[in-house]
Amino acid sequence: MSDSRAVLAELLEQAGLPEPATVEVLTGRGFTDEVSVVGLPGTKPVVLRRWAEARELEFSRACFLADHAVPAPRLLAASRWGTLVEFVGGRLLGDLIEDAQDSATAWRAVGAAYRRVHDVGFPSGLAGRLGPDALVLRPVDPVAGLHELLENATAGLHRRLPEALVHLDALHGFVDRCAPSLRAAATALLHGDVNMWNVLVDTGRAVLIDWDLPEVGDPAMEIALLDKHAHLFNGTGLPDAFFEGYGPSAEPNTALHRIVQTIQWVASDDWDGFASEAALPTALRTRAQGWLDMLQQYLRALPEHLDRLSGLIEAEGSPGLLRGGPPEARQGR
Ligand SMILES: Nc1ncnc2c1ncn2[C@@H]1O[C@H](COP(=O)(O)OP(=O)(O)O)[C@@H](O)[C@H]1O
Ligand SMILES: [Mg+2]
Structure with missing residues (x-):
């Protein structure tokens, strides 16, 4: 100490x-x-x-x-x-949402802040960590990574949402259908610890704080995680104003990550930790239970999310037109 x-x-x-x-x-x-x-x-x-x-x-x-x-x-x-x-002055995005003061201007600023992070670009097929003193990257296959996430989620789903298990085979199929766009996606710097309490917003400007876990990876995954966390706060996810500041989401990658990351979190051991963590304030423990309920509810509507994903895959059509392609070829959110 x-x-x-x-x-x-x-x-x-x-x-x-x-x-x-x-x-x-x-x-x-x-x-x-x-x-x-x-x-x-x-x-x-x-x-x-x-x-x-x-x-x-x-x-x-x-x-x-x-x-x-x-x-x-x-x-x-x-x-x-x-x-x-x-x-950094201003207020936490999470507090603004809970006080119903998250204006379109605030969300545009948050979108623009993430745009600047994800503009720090790297080639496709890399993942790694920006440590305190080293940037360590390794070649990865994002398709194999997503299959692995789904496989590792099986035991956790048995415990927390067994009715989702019947969709696992279909999900693996969706990962394969998205393979061309997943493998073509340029990677970028990611904040790595996205949540509504790691963003400070001050009149028209947003700053991301808590840079302990930055990574390099598919920015679509970070947008999916951000949407998931926003959904826990406002029940609807990232609003259009966010994308006015950020630009269009890369699809179908974002929609796929959104589903797989939610499955991964619901199936994870985090919830056991939250329930037993004596140091956690009671309000936070109650909040965590509410989050798990919302995530489970989201996954009960999996067939609808998969329908939407299917539509996005068909609309995207030609692979390789995600980031860097002509704007009219990118799929809006
Ligand atoms: N640079 C900063 N300017 C203003 N407030 C800050 C700053 N850094 C942290 N905070 C405040 O402290 C809180 C916790 O800081 P954070 O860096 O997110 O730590 P933790 O890793 O514990 O989440 C933030 O939610 C914010 O309210
Ligand atoms: Mg923090």
């Missing part, structure tokens, strides 16, 4: 900043790390993220994100025990 004050003092000195006037530890929602807003005399506040266990220094990753104009808070200082980052 590290001493919070010592970590902060070292980071402030490294950043050439004065001693703190105030330190407010943020609480709630079972944050993974200790996050504090640090008030400074005569200048803007900064944010301290302090780790329970020592980690690698993350200067390389922060430079990469800054060099590619990714909408992330600027790194001001780093040690093995924490980081000091720029304070």
Whole structure:
């Protein structure tokens, strides 16, 4: 363990900043790390993220994100025990949705922020992790990866949604039908931990926070995950305004990932963890149960989702026209 004050003092000195006037530890929602807003005399506040266990220094990753104009808070200082980052104003997207204040302008800004992340492009057939100090990529076959996800979900589905098992064979068939477009899709930088609480929105501008798990992969998968998470908050998923900022979703890949990722999550062990996690605030545990109910409900309508996917596959027709193809050839959402 590290001493919070010592970590902060070292980071402030490294950043050439004065001693703190105030330190407010943020609480709630079972944050993974200790996050504090640090008030400074005569200048803007900064944010301290302090780790329970020592980690690698993350200067390389922060430079990469800054060099590619990714909408992330600027790194001001780093040690093995924490980081000091720029304070981002505004409100969390999840809070805006729950207060019914998620305007079209806000969603357009969120879409534009993800567009900038996914514009950091890589070739097709790669997956990997942007670690604190290394970008490690490996060649992958996205089709084999999706078959594997479905296979690994079988045991979990037996426990949590046995009625979905009859659709597994059809799903494998859909993965094969989507194979050309899955294999042709250019990969991109992904945020890697998408949720409605990792986006801060301030009048017409959105910044993605919590860059601990960035990856390289199919951006359609990240949009599918984002849609899944938005659906848990608003019951409808990403609104049109998001796509006005982002551009059209790549289909049929997004629709396929949306289904497979939902199956994967419902079948995962996460739910056992959420139920037994003593450290989790009760409100979060109740929320997790509500999420599982919604995901199961989504999967009970699997035949309809598969019909829609089928339509998208037929409409897409020619493979290879997803990203980078002429806009009129891309399928809107
Ligand atoms: N740079 C920042 N500016 C303003 N608030 C922040 C910043 N970073 C984190 N926060 C606040 O702290 C919360 C938790 O931070 P986050 O980095 O998402 O940690 P965790 O890994 O625990 O989810 C966020 O939901 C947000 O309210
Ligand atoms: Mg977070």
